[in-house]
């Protein structure tokens with residue numbers, strides 16, 4: 001059997017963290033088994049679906065690097081296919097027209113509620129041997145209902161939650177096509193899962209209640225029933241359900257906030273799945289290890305601190321060239337020109353161990369490209385008369401020395417000794433003069449990367465003419 005999984009988002013909003021985890025697990029399962037991962041856009045809720053949301057989902061998937069093998073398929077482009085299957089089911093007798101008017105349905109519901117029963121369709125238009133149906137009214141556009149089995153149970157071995165069983169008596173003959181002919185949600189999912197030969201449905205557990213209906217429909221169509229794995233929800237840092245107002249942010253917001261996709265992926269992989277005590281692993285390892293058996297049935301709780309830690313970890317490992325590209329994008333947004341400044345790859349390499357995210361990294365390298373503006377307070381604290389004398393002496397030596405970090409470090413040390421300052425008493429004012437800040441990575445490396453011309457110009461700016 002070739003494994004075929006799908007991610008089937010409804011484009012009614014961005015790709016949020018829960019959806020991204022579902023996509024990651026479905027993707028990894030297909031990759032693990034050498035199968036195919038299918039992207040299907042469930043856009044039949046025309047009132048709530050938008051092209052912007054479709055784009056946001058595609059962007060989020062691309063940013064994460066979760067490439068699909070087939071699709072994206074759009075349900076709105078498959079309407080003819082759904083109509084065809086509805087016709088086949090009507091012809092086969094596994095579905096039927098129901099002519100109940102809205103008033104009749106309301107009356108039925110009121111009666112059932114008065115009897116404290118669950119409101120459900122009573123099967124009055126369902127054809128049955130020996131049953132005489134009323135003549136169809138001419139003023140009602142019929143809906144199409146599925147002949148749900150009346151007896152027995154529908155059950156499946158959920159790959160996450162274990163065996164789940166529903167009595168068919170709990171399920172009524174649900175509508176598969178509305179009066180205007182448009183197919184309903186569960187029906188489209190079933191036709192697609194069948195046509196796309198999906199073998200494993202990995203999705204959020206908000207769909208558990210749809211599953212018995214979908215299984216019955218698949219069976220009525222003579223289709224194979226896939227395995228189901230329903231993922232528990234993700235709770236926020238505070239243990240509350242993620243909601244739009246509360247932590248359910250777009251995957252792309254993680255990009256805006258300076259997270260690396262590999263950190264987010266590693267983090268999501270551990271959100272409800274585990275491989276021993278492994279916390280840090282690559283996507284290659286994840287794909288090798290991923291299985292449905294080690295997904296926890298309980299809800300997973302988001303932990304921003306852990307995500308931040310992973311992000312800092314991956315920043316340290318990332319190729320400086322790539323980081324420079326990310327940082328350049330961020331500096332451009334702040335209108336910081338980098339073309340005339342020092343080599344960004346080298347500057348980034350100096351700071352990537354110190355930053356927790358790409359935005360911090362961009363902020364850290366910013367002073368290399370924009371003339372530093374130490375605050376008045378910083379000037380009075382660090383650029384004292386003695387310090388300025390030291391910087392003046394240093395300027396003289398720096399204008400002639402060999403421009404290599406070891407030599408530059410030596411020059412600073414020797415100058416400090418010559419003017420009677422301790423090393424920090426010269427190195428800190430030097431940092432303030434060069435970068436507008438009292439701290440930086442090793443001063444020798446900073447000098448080397450900045451380059452002689454910039455260093456002398458920045459010193460000239462703080463020294464009396």
Ligand code: GLU
Nearest residue numbers: 008009010042189203207
């Ligand atoms: N379109 C559904 C959603 O976004 C997913 C359906 C499914 O995976 O079966 O929640």
